[in-house]
Each structure stands twice: as C-alpha cells, then as structure tokens.
Amino acid sequence: MDLSNSPEEEEFRARLREWLAEVLPTLPPKPSPGDWPARRAYDLGWQRMLYDAGYADVHWDASPTTRLIFLEETERAGAPYVGANFVGLLHAGPTVAAEGTAGQRARWLPPILRGEEVWCQGFSEPGAGSDLAALRTRAWRDGDDYVVTGSKIWTSHAEVADWCELLVRTDPDAPRHRGITWLALPMDAGGITVRPLRTLAGSAEFAEVFLDEVRVPAANRVGAENDGWRVTMVTLSFERGTAFVGEVVACRRVLGELARAAMGNGRWDDPVLRRRLGRLEAEFRALWRLTQWNVSEAEATGGVPGAGGSVFKLRYSHARQELYDAAADVLGPDGLDLDHPWVLDRLSSLSYTIAAGTSQIQRNIVAERILGLPKGPPARRGDERAFPADR
DSSP, X not given: OXXXXXXXXXXXXXXXXXXXXXXXXXXXXXXXXXXXXHHHHHHHHHHHHHHHHTOTTHXXXXXXXXXXXXXXXXXXXXXXXXXXXXXXXXXXXXXXXXXXXXXXXHHHHHHHHTTOOOEEEEOXXXXXXXXXXXXXXXXXXXXXXXXXXXXXXXXXXXXXXXXXXXXXXXXXXXXXXXXXXXXXXXXXXXXXXXXXXXXXXXXOOEEEEEEEEEEEEGGGEESSTTBHXXXXXXXXXXXXXXXXXXXXXXXXHHHHHHHHHHHHHTGGGOHHHHHHHHHHHHHHHHHHHHHHHHHHHHHHTTSOOOTHHHHHHHHHHHHHHHHHHHHHHHHGGGGGOTTSHHHHHHHHHGGGGTTTSOHHHHHHHIIIIISOOOOOOHHHHXXXXXXXXXX
16 A cells, blocks of 8 residues: 655646635525525536636546545635535446446536536446345336336436436346346436435435336446446445545544544543544544555556445445444434534444445455355345445
8 A cells, every 4th residue: 555645746736726815705505405406506606616716527537646635735725525416426426437328428528617517326226235136127228228117216316317327127037136227317308207205304305206218328338238237346346445535534533623622521531532532533433444445456557446345435434434433422412413514424334334335235345255255045145235336
C-alpha cells in the first residue's frame, strides 16, 4: 500500500482546498429535506459548479488516489453531498464508463457530469431484495425494444430521476444468474408509476416503481443480453468500494463534535463513554487506512474496486451505528429530539447494514472471495447478491 501522494496530487489538494474556500460561502441555503424537487435543483446546481471548475469528472477519469483526495477535502470543507446525483455519479455512471459502448458513454456521461440528469437504481424487488438473483421483473424483445413488466422497491430518487439503472429477467428458463439484463430506463416512458416510500427518519428518497409494459429501446442495454449479472457486479463493486468514502471523513468529524459536546455537558467525566469514543476514533482511523488500501489496490488493477470493498462496507456499517449509539449517550434526554441532526442520523444509520448489500452478503463475500472458504449449499447461502457472475 502506497500512502504517499505525488507532488501533482498535493498540488491538486491545495488547488481544490482554495477553490472550496472561495465558492462555498456563495452557495444558497439548503432546501428542506422533504422538498425533493428543490433538493434536485440544489444538487444539480452544485454539480454544475464542479463541472465548470473542472472537478466534475474526478469520480471517473481521475486516479483513485486523486478521487480520495477530492472526497476527503470536500467533506472536510462541508461541501454539499452528491445527494440526488448519488446513483448517476457513483453507480450508473462508472458502470456505463466501464461497460458501455462509445455511443452510450457519449449520451449518458456528459449530462451526469454537467448536472443535467439524475439517475435512480431499480435493482431490488418486493420478493427479491437481498436475493437479487430472484428478481422477476420481465423484459421480452419486441423489434427494436424491450417490453418491461414488473415492479421495483427502494428505488433511490425515483421521484426526480430522468433515468433508471434497471435489472430485468430476459430469459426465464436460464439459470438465475444468467438470464438477467442491465437496461437504462427513461423515467418519462409510458407505463411507469412511482409511489414514494417514507423512511423511519421521515424522508422519502426511496420509492416503489411499477412497470406496465414499458418500452425500452434495445440500444439502452449495457452489456450483452443475459449478461446483466456480471455488469451488476461491476455496479456493486463501485457501490461497496468507494461510494461511502466521504462518509468516513464525516463520521470522524462527528466524533470530534461528540467529544466536544460531552466535555460541555459533563458527560466527559464518564470513563466508560471516554473509552467508547476512543475506541471509535481508532475504528475510524483504521477504516480510513483500509480505504487507502482499497484505493491503492484499485489503482493497481485498473480503477474498479475489488472484494476488499466488502470488508470496508461490512465494518463501516456497524461502526456508523455504534457512533450514533454513542451520540445518544452524549445527548442524554435530547436524544429523543427528532429535530437534532444526530438523532436523524442515528435513525438512518439503522439502514446501513442493509443498504448496498446486507452484512450477511458482505460476510459471504469475505469468506469466499478473500479467505477462500468453501461455498455452502445454495439453500443455506441465503443471499445470491454475494456470489460471482459465473455461478
């Protein structure tokens, strides 16, 4: 693992830090968390500013180390999160860049980078959430189109999305992993119904999506027909490998705020709490080093994160929950105040051991792909999102 930065990378850090200090004070106030059209406009506006300043393509065209510097500096400066651009910038865009044709890259990547189009993710289904290979949304070929019927759930940002990265079953007679295809679905196509879902924290960034004989041009297929599982593994490697990097920096910042709050309200006198916060500090330092290791590996293998991303995602999900459990201890009675950001973050942290593949999935990946342990019978494995495309 190479933890050193080149002179060019350090110059990039300094230039980015100077730019952030200049532009962040000029941003308008953040919109209400529940106003997704306004949040879309805000997030796209920030993405356009990044594009005009030459930073929009950091997630794709820069080296993994430069990408890490970008995420570190923007989070430390309190810059806006990617928000509604999450799927496009961190999932669909990298997948299209890695697997799409030249025409697909030319059509879809520039609008994402310029802050003109939003993507959502149509993977999970009511009967196939963690067992992704059990998906039943059907697509059959009719001339130059696929005709799609089925439903998706937990579809991120579907209300305000222009496109959806959609998994469909194109060969119902093939083995479960071999009959899936990855499509780019235009969200303004006829036959689509979007029903928002409200989370425990009160937000509605997820939705159910119902598809009733929706026509999708065959030209929107990324990868070959029935090769969607392999393409999906590329998407999931980005989701688990690099999408949470900025959040590690955010958690370290919150940890410092917790310590200061505890000193201010007298909770710092509790040695159990001090030990807890100290252990979390060590935990997030280790996660940051693991991130650097994963980035070094990606740099050596062409930029696509490897199975080490599952190690990171597994431990980070639980560490984040432990962080906000500690926040509840620091807050005391104020831990019931739903207007406090730490309380809302504590509620949202409960989803992290499910989102982007459950902790059970990650343990299977670590056991089989990193430790080389034998594969168990399919009936016991439980979650097929964990397994390679050649199964």
